[in-house]
Amino acid sequence: MVLLLLWSFVSFLAADHGDIHERIQKLSNQIKHSPDSTELYVTRGELYLLHGDKKEAGDDFRFCLKKKMNTDRVFLGLSKFFFAENMPDSSLFYVECALAQNGINPACLEWKGSVLKKIDAFCSSADVYEYLISITNDPSPALYIEASESWLLCDKDFAEEKTISILQAGLDRLGPLHVLENKLVDVYLHLNRTSEAIQLQTEIIDQSTLKAIPYYQRAKTLISIGDYTGAKDDLTAAIHALDQLSNYKKNTRAMRKIRNDIESLLKEITN
Numbered sequence: 001m002v003l004l005l006l007w008s009f010v011s012f013l014a015a016d017h018g019d020i021h022e023r024i025q026k027l028s029n030q031i032k033h034s035p036d037s038t039e040l041y042v043t044r045g046e047l048y049l050l051h052g053d054k055k056e057a058g059d060d061f062r063f064c065l066k067k068k069m070n071t072d073r074v075f076l077g078l079s080k081f082f083f084a085e086n087m088p089d090s091s092l093f094y095v096e097c098a099l100a101q102n103g104i105n106p107a108c109l110e111w112k113g114s115v116l117k118k119i120d121a122f123c124s125s126a127d128v129y130e131y132l133i134s135i136t137n138d139p140s141p142a143l144y145i146e147a148s149e150s151w152l153l154c155d156k157d158f159a160e161e162k163t164i165s166i167l168q169a170g171l172d173r174l175g176p177l178h179v180l181e182n183k184l185v186d187v188y189l190h191l192n193r194t195s196e197a198i199q200l201q202t203e204i205i206d207q208s209t210l211k212a213i214p215y216y217q218r219a220k221t222l223i224s225i226g227d228y229t230g231a232k233d234d235l236t237a238a239i240h241a242l243d244q245l246s247n248y249k250k251n252t253r254a255m256r257k258i259r260n261d262i263e264s265l266l267k268e269i270t271n
Contacts, residue, residue: 020051038069045077054084072098072105079111088119104135110143117150123159126150130166141179144170148187163187176207185217194225212241212255216262228269235266 027044034040045060061077075098083091092115098108109132116125129147133139144166151163167184174180181204188197201218208214215238222231242250242259249255 020047023047024051024053036067038064038067038074042069042071042074042077045081049077049080049084054081057081058085070097070101072101072108075101076105076108076111079115083115083118088115091115092119106132106136113146113150117146120153122150122153123156126154126159126162126166133166133169139170139173141170141174141177144174144180145183148183152187152190160191163191176204178204182217185221189221189224194221197221210241210245212238212258212262215241216258216265219262219265223265223269231269232266235262235269238262239266 024044024047027040027047031037031040031044041060041063045057045064048054048057048060057077058081061074061081064071064074065078075094079091079094079098082088082094092112095108095112095115098105099112102108109128113125113128113132116122116128126147129143129150133143133147136143147166148163151159151166154162156162164184164187167180167187170180171177171184181200185197185200185204188194188200198218198221201214201221205211205214205218215234219231219234219238222228222234239259239262242255242262245255250259
């Protein structure tokens with residue numbers, strides 16, 4: 001977890017490249033006084049990656065290896081460096097080295113799943129994400145989504161059901177999160193399992209406080225199967241839901257756009 005927190009912290013710095021540059025300069029000055037400090041080099045290498053300085057990052061991580069700092073943190077840095085250099089095989093090799101040092105490092109496992117996905121090893125990628133989910137106390141919704149996307153692209157016979165079951169597992173564990181529910185709807189529609197998509201959309205409407213958007217989304221699904229009467233009812237209900245909002249909320253830019261989209265679709269299927 002330490003490495004995961006470190007990468008989260010360093011990722012926060014990515015929002016300000018000027019700040020990253022200043023930190024790199026500070027580390028470089030410290031390295032002048034402590035030229036054998038591998039800790040300073042690996043930290044600077046991570047910042048170099050975020051700053052887009054690939055060569056410098058690679059040099060720092062290689063220095064650490066030369067000094068026998070064979071840690072999962074160094075290997076993960078090298079894996080990201082080689083991926084940035086468009087060398088996915090080397091990237092995969094070094095993330096495996098990282099996991100050989102610490103097989104339950106969440107940052108390494110998540111990166112491995114990402115690399116496998118990017119080189120089209122979708123089934124293996126999905127397995128890695130599922131393993132990471134199984135050992136994580138508080139997995140993020142993004143992990144379930146990544147796993148489902150990899151399963152959806154996997155060519156195994158059971159992959160379709162795994163695509164669905166991993167999202168359902170996320171909902172069971174994390175609760176009715178809209179991001180997971182909407183992803184599951186998208187999966188059902190992609191797999192032409194429209195009735196299940198509509199059933200889930202109905203559940204989303206029932207539990208939503210702002211019902212306009214899920215009504216609108218279900219209306220589009222109903223249109224796709226030719227149920228224009230049901231779609232009109234949903235679009236009318238969506239407009240009514242918007243009308244119930246406070247003047248402030250209904251006049252926000254986002255709500256005005258939603259209303260325009262709903263009214264345009266209703267006019268389109270009515271004419």
